[in-house]
Amino acid sequence: MxxxxxxxxxxxxxxxxxxxxxxxxxxxxxxxxxxxxxxxxxxxxxxxxxxxxxxxxxxxxxxxxxxxxxxxxxxxxxxxxxxxxxxxxxxxxxxxxxxxxxxxxxxxxxxxxxxxxxxxxxxxxxxxxxxxxxxxxxxxxxxxxxxxxxxxxxxxxxxxxxxxxxxxxxxxxxxxxxxxxxxxNARLALDDQRNRFARDLHDILGHSLTVITVKAELAQKLLDVDPERAKAEVADLERLSRDALADVRRAVEGYREMTLPGELARARMALQAAEIEADLPNSTDDVPSEVRELFAWTVREGITNVIRHSGARSCAVRLTATSAEVADDGAGPGSSVPGNGLVGLRERANALGGAVVTTALEPGFSLKVVVG
Structure with missing residues (x-):
């Protein structure tokens, strides 16, 4: 044969x-x-x-x-x-x-x-x-x-x-x-990563640069009219610039590292993917530099719990100079035993003299970190 x-x-x-x-x-x-x-x-x-x-x-x-x-x-x-x-x-x-x-x-x-x-x-x-x-x-x-x-x-x-x-x-x-x-698939993944990186950089820098530009114009106008106020505006301008620079460095050196603007951008994407209505702040300018990382962890832990456990239909994030809160209209964490994420969050808050406050709402649940 x-x-x-x-x-x-x-x-x-x-x-x-x-x-x-x-x-x-x-x-x-x-x-x-x-x-x-x-x-x-x-x-x-x-x-x-x-x-x-x-x-x-x-x-x-x-x-x-x-x-x-x-x-x-x-x-x-x-x-x-x-x-x-x-x-x-x-x-x-x-x-x-x-x-x-x-x-x-x-x-x-x-x-x-x-x-x-x-x-x-x-x-x-x-x-x-x-x-x-x-x-x-x-x-x-x-x-x-x-x-x-x-x-x-x-x-x-x-x-x-x-x-x-x-x-x-x-x-x-x-x-x-x-x-x-x-x-x-590799090409689409690369394109998606580029798009996400561009979107996150926009979320991180877009508002900050706008505020910096406005404050710079205001300080220039106040130099001859109100030097003291102009000085305050310049100081605030310096703080905003340093914060924006720090956020960019973290994003470039380790994409998706812990930054407050970055976590808000991720929260928006995650909530949208989970079909949960999101109410998120457009600015982080009022948050002092020393608590931004803590508040970023707060947003990450809170959003993670909302998506995993709450069954919520809407979620809101509220930021002030002394607090960060994640609230939803769901069923709550579903367990009285705190998870590892909440324990770690309390340790970080304690290190800065802050506290973690959890509150049952009608309906819903609130995770809040307060400092100062």
Whole structure:
């Protein structure tokens, strides 16, 4: 029984292994070549030798041309034009018939290669039709030609060769589709990350820079009219600038690190995703620098509990210079035992001389941190 040449997309590090492994299957043409060589003292013997060598050259040339012409990563489809592919099949069929006439039944080994050529050169339906025709004609010949014996193995070999090449093509196409989907997902994830980063930077800096601009214009106007007030505005301007710079540094050095504007931006996204109506402040300018991180932790812990446990339909965050509160209209935490997040929040509040206050509302729940 004859087996089929099989080709897989080679790894980039070894681009020549594919052709080597595929063309080594030409070894099975040694049987008709040997039979022809035994008859080299006759015309049919030399016809068999030349036809067998020509068949090997045509098959190898077509295979290598299609392989090199195919763009890496492109689907496993017929790369040659229909006429070129059909011409290659007709040429191989003609040479195969000549070999069979010249050397006998051993020439039927060429039928397996013809099936492979059909699969790699022609459209699928036409390829299967011709493969079935070649298989039927070859097996039929083993039944009716004088001196030949029935060979079911050649029938099986032809069909399996076609099926193997078709299956490999389908597997390559599926792998290409999977890789394309992965690349598209990676691109979309990168775009989403860029969009979120841009949105968060806008949330962090947009209002602060607007206030800084307004205060700078006001201070400039007050320099000659009210120097004391202008001095206060400049001091406030310096504080806002330092806070904005600190927020940007944290965002750039460790994207999504703990910052109050960043946590508000995350809270807005999280509540929207949970389909909870959000009432969030547009500014953090009134919050002193020394308590911003604590209030950021308050927002994170409060929003996390609202989404996980409350079943709320709306949530509000309120900020002042001395307090941060997260309130909702849900069912509350659902447990009287404080979680690790609340324990950690109390430790942070205590370190700054503050306190955590939890209150049951009608309906809802309030988590509040007060300092000073």
């Amino acid at each position: 004859t087996t089929s040449p099989i080709d897989l997309d080679p790894p980039p590090a070894a681009p020549l292994w594919g052709p080597v492994f595929a063309l080594v299957w030409l070894f099975y043409l040694l049987n008709p070549l040997e039979d022809a060589w035994k008859q080299r003292d006759t015309v049919s013997g030399w016809v068999g030798i030349v036809a067998t060598l020509a068949f090997a050259v045509v098959y190898a040339a077509m295979f290598l041309m299609l392989r090199w012409k195919r763009v890496p990563g492109s689907p496993f489809t017929a790369t040659a034009s229909p006429l070129v592919g059909l011409g290659a099949v007709v040429t191989e069929v003609t040479l195969g018939v000549v070999i069979c006439v010249a050397v006998g039944q051993s020439g039927t080994a060429t039928a397996v290669y013809i099936a492979v050529t059909c699969m790699i050169c022609l459209e699928t339906r036409l390829a299967w039709a011709l493969t079935a025709l070649v298989a039927g004609a070859t097996y039929g010949a083993t039944l009716v030609v004088d001196g030949w014996s029935e060979d079911r193995g050649i029938l099986f070999g032809i069909l399996v060769a076609g099926l193997a090449i078709w299956g490999i093509g389908q597997a390559i196409n599926r792998n290409i589709e999977v890789l394309a989907v992965r690349e598209e």
